[in-house]
Amino acid sequence: MKNILCIDDLATNLFVLESVLKDTQEPLYDVTIAKSTHAGLDILLKQRIDLILLDVMMPDVDGFTCAKMIKSNKKTKDIPIIFVTANKDDKTIEKCYEVGAADYVSKPYNNVELLNRVSFHLNLADKTKLVQKEKEFTQSILDLQDNFIIVTDSNQVLHANKALLQFFSFDSLYDFQKNIGCIADFFVKEEPYFHLNLIHNSLAWMDEVVEKLKEEDVIVKIDKDSQEYIFTLKVANFHDYYIVTMTDITTISVRSLEYEHDANFDALTQIYNRNMFNRLMEKKIYEARLQKSSFVFVIFDIDYFKKVNDTYGHLAGDSVLKEITALTKKHIRVNDIFARWGGEEFALVLDVDMKKGFELIENLRKQIENREFSTAKNITCSFGITEFKEKDTLNGMIQRADACLYEAKSTGRNRICQNN
Numbered sequence: 001m002k003n004i005l006c007i008d009d010l011a012t013n014l015f016v017l018e019s020v021l022k023d024t025q026e027p028l029y030d031v032t033i034a035k036s037t038h039a040g041l042d043i044l045l046k047q048r049i050d051l052i053l054l055d056v057m058m059p060d061v062d063g064f065t066c067a068k069m070i071k072s073n074k075k076t077k078d079i080p081i082i083f084v085t086a087n088k089d090d091k092t093i094e095k096c097y098e099v100g101a102a103d104y105v106s107k108p109y110n111n112v113e114l115l116n117r118v119s120f121h122l123n124l125a126d127k128t129k130l131v132q133k134e135k136e137f138t139q140s141i142l143d144l145q146d147n148f149i150i151v152t153d154s155n156q157v158l159h160a161n162k163a164l165l166q167f168f169s170f171d172s173l174y175d176f177q178k179n180i181g182c183i184a185d186f187f188v189k190e191e192p193y194f195h196l197n198l199i200h201n202s203l204a205w206m207d208e209v210v211e212k213l214k215e216e217d218v219i220v221k222i223d224k225d226s227q228e229y230i231f232t233l234k235v236a237n238f239h240d241y242y243i244v245t246m247t248d249i250t251t252i253s254v255r256s257l258e259y260e261h262d263a264n265f266d267a268l269t270q271i272y273n274r275n276m277f278n279r280l281m282e283k284k285i286y287e288a289r290l291q292k293s294s295f296v297f298v299i300f301d302i303d304y305f306k307k308v309n310d311t312y313g314h315l316a317g318d319s320v321l322k323e324i325t326a327l328t329k330k331h332i333r334v335n336d337i338f339a340r341w342g343g344e345e346f347a348l349v350l351d352v353d354m355k356k357g358f359e360l361i362e363n364l365r366k367q368i369e370n371r372e373f374s375t376a377k378n379i380t381c382s383f384g385i386t387e388f389k390e391k392d393t394l395n396g397m398i399q400r401a402d403a404c405l406y407e408a409k410s411t412g413r414n415r416i417c418q419n420n
Contacts, residue, residue: 002122003030003048007040007066008055008084017053017084020111021118029118037061041069044076051122054101056085056092064099071100078128080121084109148231148246151238154206155182158241167224188221188228195220206242209235219249266340268318269325277339277347281394284337284349288388296357298348299401300383303413305344308376316375317344323373324381331364354387354418361385361416369414380414387419 006017014033021029032047034040037060043049052070056063063083070076080102085092088106096104102121105114142149142161151159157180160173170176180186184205187195199208212218218233231246264276272280288295302308302320309317321344328346332338337349350357361383368381384405386397404417411417 001027001030002050003032004051004053004118005032005034005040005043005047005049006053007034007037007058007063008053009035009058009060010055011035013055013084020114023111024115037063037066037069040066044070044073044079049076049079050125051118052079052081053084053118054081056083056087056096064095067099067101078125080125082117082121147248148244150183150244150246152183152206152242152244153240154204154242157183164246186222186224188223190221192219193221193230194218194233206235206244209233210237210242220246269321269340271325271329272337272339274339274341274347277337277341278394280337281349285388285392285394289390292390293351294353295388296350296352296354296385297388297397297401298350298357298361298383298385299341299345299398299405300348300361300381301341301343301345301405301409303380303382303409308379312375319374320376320379323371324368324379327367327371328364331367332360354385357385357387358416358418365414365416382408382413383416384408385416385418 083104086107148164149161189195234245236243266273341347384401386400400419408417
């Protein structure tokens with residue numbers, strides 16, 4: 001049963017209203033009457049009321065002021081108000097809606113019309129409450145998610161869950177919208193991540209994401225408070241809007257990079273390992289053939305390295321390997337390929353011809369020879385060098401460089417032997 005509050009200063013009017021509302025085949029309404037605005041407001045604070053029938057002209061506080069007070073209270077603001085007034089002029093009608101009334105009925109009213117208006121607005125209020133509950137229920141589900149979930153028109157975030165608001169340190173969606181426009185403005189402009197500079201029309205960036213997702217994952221980076229976060233984006237169209245989920249994969253990405261690093265780099269020296277070197281060489285040979293260019297391939301190792309381990313221990317040997325790595329990196333260029341070949345052996349690829357390559361390696365040999373190492377003191381290296389030729393293969397170059405290295409070691413060490 002619905003509770004209806006009738007506020008009117010005339011007892012006769014209240015009697016008629018109550019009679020009409022209760023004169024139904026089945027009891028539909030529980031009617032409460034109030035003879036003044038103050039009495040009506042007092043009832044509203046104590047009882048559950050579903051609809052208010054309110055007179056306009058009252059001596060203490062008029063109906064318009066009463067309606068404003070009801071609508072300004074958080075507890076009562078959603079209760080529908082129907083004005084019952086003898087005034088039918090446009091100004092009065094306009095004022096009824098201006099103060100928040102749902103409807104008005106003119107005196108003298110038709111009983112059937114009044115009951116229909118009451119029934120309509122009670123049903124509408126029920127549906128509104130249901131919609132509101134469903135919105136709150138949906139929002140609760142969204143707020144339980146750790147992923148960021150937003151609804152956007154591609155320009156502004158229209159809805160967001162708690163996780164997103166907390167990430168950006170906002171208490172409400174209103175604060176978020178007031179301070180932040182398009183969330184894509186926060187995407188770091190860095191490869192291989194998606195960002196607005198990659199598209200022609202930034203206003204339609206969501207359409208770009210939808211198309212991109214058909215072929216690959218879309219990953220973005222956000223820099224917040226000097227800390228980088230990585231997210232995958234998923235998008236679904238909903239009429240003219242987009243529902244977006246952003247899943248934080250920062251930890252996974254870091255771990256993936258760590259795994260990738262471990263798979264490609266030598267643990268001790270932190271330069272490429274042999275497997276990665278072989279992959280890079282396949283690409284290098286392909287590009288050299290395509291561009292009809294050349295390069296030199298070098299294998300070198302530490303002379304009498306076993307003696308270093310036997311004399312000073314393996315920790316000292318490790319120290320020598322790291323010191324030679326650092327020294328070599330200092331005397332080659334960024335684009336040169338440098339890898340640990342295995343044990344005390346290293347491999348180098350230099351983008352120069354044989355003459356220049358020999359000069360660079362000779363300089364490196366002297367740098368190592370003249371360096372005083374931390375424990376082993378004096379260390380030298382032997383080098384085998386060969387040049388890439390058309391239709392050459394990696395195995396062919398390895399065999400030639402290896403033969404040159406063997407020659408260098410068998411003819412006195414601390415020298416360079418080359419294959420022309």
